[in-house]
Amino acid sequence: MADGRDEVRQKSRTSNKYAAKKQATERIAAQRAAHQRAERRRNILIAGASTLAVLIVVGVIVGIGLSQKKKTSADSTPVPASDTVTSALSDAATSTLASTPDLSAVGNPPSLISGGAALTSPGGLPQVLYVGAEYCPNCAATRWPLALALARFGTFSDLSTMYSSEDNLPTLSFHGSSYTSQYLDFDGKEQVDGENKPLETLTAAESQLFETLGIGPGGSSPGYPFIDFGGKWRQNGTVFDPTVISGMTPESVAKAMTDSDSKVGKSIKASADVYTAIICELDGGKPANVCTAPGVTTAETAINGAGK
Numbered sequence: 001m002a003d004g005r006d007e008v009r010q011k012s013r014t015s016n017k018y019a020a021k022k023q024a025t026e027r028i029a030a031q032r033a034a035h036q037r038a039e040r041r042r043n044i045l046i047a048g049a050s051t052l053a054v055l056i057v058v059g060v061i062v063g064i065g066l067s068q069k070k071k072t073s074a075d076s077t078p079v080p081a082s083d084t085v086t087s088a089l090s091d092a093a094t095s096t097l098a099s100t101p102d103l104s105a106v107g108n109p110p111s112l113i114s115g116g117a118a119l120t121s122p123g124g125l126p127q128v129l130y131v132g133a134e135y136c137p138n139c140a141a142t143r144w145p146l147a148l149a150l151a152r153f154g155t156f157s158d159l160s161t162m163y164s165s166e167d168n169l170p171t172l173s174f175h176g177s178s179y180t181s182q183y184l185d186f187d188g189k190e191q192v193d194g195e196n197k198p199l200e201t202l203t204a205a206e207s208q209l210f211e212t213l214g215i216g217p218g219g220s221s222p223g224y225p226f227i228d229f230g231g232k233w234r235q236n237g238t239v240f241d242p243t244v245i246s247g248m249t250p251e252s253v254a255k256a257m258t259d260s261d262s263k264v265g266k267s268i269k270a271s272a273d274v275y276t277a278i279i280c281e282l283d284g285g286k287p288a289n290v291c292t293a294p295g296v297t298t299a300e301t302a303i304n305g306a307g308k
Contacts, residue, residue: 075162075163075168076134076135076162076163076164076165076168076194076195077162077194078134078160078161078162078173078175078176079160079161079162080158080159080160080161081159081160081161081172081250082161082250082251084251084254084255085159085161085172085250085251085254086156086159088251088254088255088257088258089147089148089151089156089159089254089257090151091258092148092151092254092257092258092269093148093151093152094152095258096148096257096258096260096269096272096273096295097152097289097290097293097294097295097296098293098294098295099260099269099294099295100294100295100298101266101269101270101273101274101295101298101299102266102269102270103270103273103274103298103299103302104270105240105263105266105267105270105271106239106240106267106270106271106274107238107239107240107241108235108236108237108238108239108240109239109274109303110227110229110233110234110235110239110274110275110278110303111233111234111236112232112233113213113228113231113232113233113234116213116228116231116232116234117231118230118231118232119209119228119230119231120185120230121184121185123185125181125183125184125185125283126184126185126229126230126279126282126283127184127185127186127187127228127230128150128184128185128186128187128227128228128229128230128279129187129189129206129209129226129227129228130146130174130186130187130188130189130225130226130227131189131191131202131206131210131214131222131224131225131226131227132174132188132189132190132191132224132225132226133190133191133192133193133196133224133225134162134164134165134173134175134190134192134193134194134199135164135165135166135192135193135194135195135196136164136166136224136225137164137166137167137169137238137242138224138225138237138238138242139164139171139224139225139238140163140164140167140169140170140171140242140245141169141171141238141239141240141241141242141244141245141267142225142227142235142238142239142240142271143171143172143173143174143225144171144172144245144253144257144268144271144272145239145240145267145268145269145270145271145272145274145275146227146272146275147159147172148257148268148269148272149272149273149275149276149279150179150181150186150275150279152272152276152290153181153183153184153279153283153287153290154179154180154181154182154183154184154186155179155180155181156177156178156179157177157178157179157180158176158177158178159172159173159174159177160172160173160175160176160177161173161250162194162250164194165194165195167242167246168246169242169245169246170245170248170249170250170252170253171245171250171253172250173190174188174189174190175188175190175193175199175200183279183283183286183287184230184279184282184283187206189201189202189206191224209228210222210226213226213228213234213236214226214236215236223236223237225237225238229275229278229279229282230282232278232281232282233278239271239274240267240268240270240271241267244263244264244267245264248264253268256268257269269295270299273295273296273298273299274299274302274303276290276291276295276296276299277291277296277297277299277300277303278303280296280300281300
């Protein structure tokens with residue numbers, strides 16, 4: 001009888017152990033499944049966060065790009081020159097004459113034209129022809145000393161300022177401007193705008209000059225900018241390093257023209273003195289206060305020595 005009860009108790013203990021083991025196994029399996037579900041959720045969240053971060057970065061980059069594109073487009077559109085620019089140009093025309101130019105700043109001076117036809121206005125005044133483009137960074141640098149030199153002989157009206165659409169350099173635009181002088185005639189032609197669209201048309205004679213003499217650096221023909229000084233001298237390409245004015249505004253460049261200690265001031269003044277000396281040769285040395293000024297006579301000696 002006792003043996004029977006022992007057997008029953010043994011079977012009960014065995015059954016309880018099995019049940020406990022089964023429960024433990026199920027518990028472990030449930031914990032493992034919960035852990036796996038938590039891991040999957042974590043991975044999904046990480047992946048989602050990473051994707052969101054990437055989208056945010058892309059969005060910022062695109063936004064900056066669009067903003068910069070709009071800025072460049074707006075800056076390359078000419079606007080009327082401010083009083084700061086026009087006043088600084090007028091002041092620099094006289095205040096920069098007395099000092100001696102640092103001609104080492106003129107990296108690409110004008111060259112003599114052999115047997116060139118003299119350009120004159122309908123009234124018989126010697127003519128300076130400028131051919132450029134509003135997108136052109138080399139033109140951006142060269143317009144400053146050219147405008148300064150011309151301001152010593154006459155007066156500009158309706159000048160514009162802008163940034164070259166290439167390299168975003170601050171500059172002037174001669175398009176739509178006028179120039180009056182009793183000593184010379186100036187014909188400033190911007191052939192294309194900041195988007196390389198046609199802007200101003202050359203006459204047949206101007207086109208012939210440009211095609212024949214507008215040889216850019218490296219032998220490219222024709223190249224911007226091109227300046228013909230009365231059929232006697234020509235400027236092909238930039239007169240000084242355009243990067244000198246990089247990062248500036250038209251107003252800050254205009255103000256720097258009278259700063260003889262700045263690289264910008266030295267580059268523009270020296271280049272303007274060279275252009276002034278050439279114009280003095282064309283018009284017979286008038287006006288005397290300009291053509292006999294120390295800066296101009298120094299430049300004249302230098303270019304005539306170089307031109308021989």
